Amino acid sequence: MSQIPLVDLKAAHAEVADEVRAGFDRVLANTAFVGGEEVREFEREYAEFGGVAHCVGVANGTDALELALRARGVGVGDEVVLPANTFIATAGAVARIGARPVLVDCLPDTLLIDPRLALKAVTGATRAIVPVHLYGQSAAVEDLLAELPAGVAVVEDGAQSQGASRHGRTPGSGGVAATSFYPGKNLGAYGDAGAVLTDDEELAGLVRALANHGGVAKYRHDVAGFNSRLDGLQAVVLRAKLARLAEGNAARRTAAAHYGTLLADLAAAGEVALPVTAEGNIPVWHLYVVRIAGGGEEAAARRDEVVARLNAAGIGAGVHYPAAVHLTPAFAHLGHRRGDFPQAEDAADRMLSLPLFPQITTDQQQRVVDALVDALH
Numbered sequence: 001m002s003q004i005p006l007v008d009l010k011a012a013h014a015e016v017a018d019e020v021r022a023g024f025d026r027v028l029a030n031t032a033f034v035g036g037e038e039v040r041e042f043e044r045e046y047a048e049f050g051g052v053a054h055c056v057g058v059a060n061g062t063d064a065l066e067l068a069l070r071a072r073g074v075g076v077g078d079e080v081v082l083p084a085n086t087f088i089a090t091a092g093a094v095a096r097i098g099a100r101p102v103l104v105d106c107l108p109d110t111l112l113i114d115p116r117l118a119l120k121a122v123t124g125a126t127r128a129i130v131p132v133h134l135y136g137q138s139a140a141v142e143d144l145l146a147e148l149p150a151g152v153a154v155v156e157d158g159a160q161s162q163g164a165s166r167h168g169r170t171p172g173s174g175g176v177a178a179t180s181f182y183p184g185k186n187l188g189a190y191g192d193a194g195a196v197l198t199d200d201e202e203l204a205g206l207v208r209a210l211a212n213h214g215g216v217a218k219y220r221h222d223v224a225g226f227n228s229r230l231d232g233l234q235a236v237v238l239r240a241k242l243a244r245l246a247e248g249n250a251a252r253r254t255a256a257a258h259y260g261t262l263l264a265d266l267a268a269a270g271e272v273a274l275p276v277t278a279e280g281n282i283p284v285w286h287l288y289v290v291r292i293a294g295g296g297e298e299a300a301a302r303r304d305e306v307v308a309r310l311n312a313a314g315i316g317a318g319v320h321y322p323a324a325v326h327l328t329p330a331f332a333h334l335g336h337r338r339g340d341f342p343q344a345e346d347a348a349d350r351m352l353s354l355p356l357f358p359q360i361t362t363d364q365q366q367r368v369v370d371a372l373v374d375a376l377h
């Protein structure tokens with residue numbers, strides 16, 4: 001029987017193949033390989049889609065986050081508060097600046113950063129809080145803004161939330177957000193790409209300068225910068241896919257609702273916990289994350305077994321992510337241990353992601369759920 005991948009990039013490419021080829025031909029003809037017309041048009045179109053005034057295309061999502069943090073004044077030795085349950089790049093961007101990641105636990109239902117704990121973690125050295133809109137659902141930015149101490153910025157990690165909103169607000173609006181166009185993201189390039197989103201014109205200009213060797217104009221360098229630019233070929237792909245993103249996100253919502261129906265019996269029996277959407281959120285379902293019953297390392301071993309069985313049955317299930325940031329060797333120097341962030345640890349032990357992409361069929365979803373039932377029993 002055919003495989004069901006976690007995300008079907010071949011199906012996504014088939015929808016845009018002709019447009020992408022025609023766009024590549026345009027770029028090859030005009031040789032605008034870095035920056036240029038396609039990049040400018042994409043930035044304009046994505047800003048409009050994202051409900052912000054400015055989009056600055058950069059080389060990848062991690063750079064976008066680093067550049068946004070730097071533009072907000074984060075530097076060596078500063079503290080940046082972020083969730084323990086996230087993709088490691090959130091902490092990596094902070095570390096690369098030479099700032100200190102200060103981890104906090106997540107909420108038990110949505111697995112998003114707990115805003116109360118984030119505000120409690122702020123010290124005199126804190127320059128920013130990074131809420132991560134994980135799995136396609138927005139974190140409670142409004143709760144952070146309501147009590148944000150002076151001198152602390154909110155920099156959103158919107159790598160998984162392209163098109164999501166919370167109480168009508170989109171990532172970056174009124175503030176600044178980073179996003180990633182890694183191929184597997186809701187809006188994926190054919191290589192690495194990312195962007196910074198903001199309504200703040202001055203901030204957008206600073207990010208653009210930092211990402212282009214600090215150049216505010218050609219050969220005028222007021223700040224020492226980096227090379228992190230979006231290229232023309234990626235912009236072609238992103239423009240073609242952006243035209244279908246709203247429709248794709250809607251298809252993901254339909255598929256997520258259908259999983260809810262198919263998994264209702266397992267959930268009622270307490271065998272799996274289904275993903276929870278917070279009130280006011282319109283999620284874009286970057287990932288569909290369920291949690292198996294149980295707890296601790298025993299649950300983690302069983303979960304790994306379930307994923308292995310699903311994979312053996314041709315189902316591309318995954319785990320996002322198998323270790324909370326503080327339990328990765330890369331961030332062992334932060335000095336945490338198991339027990340410090342119980343919600344993030346519990347989630348990491350029990351969670352698995354089921355295949356979800358706009359083109360997934362109800363037949364494929366039925367096969368995924370049948371395989372999950374088999375794997376659990």
Ligand SMILES: *Cc1c(COP(=O)(O)O)cnc(C)c1O
Nearest residue numbers: 060061062087089090159180182
């Ligand atoms: C993908 C991702 C990033 C990093 O993006 P890259 O483009 O891979 O550098 C950062 N944060 C989160 C939550 C992500 O999912």
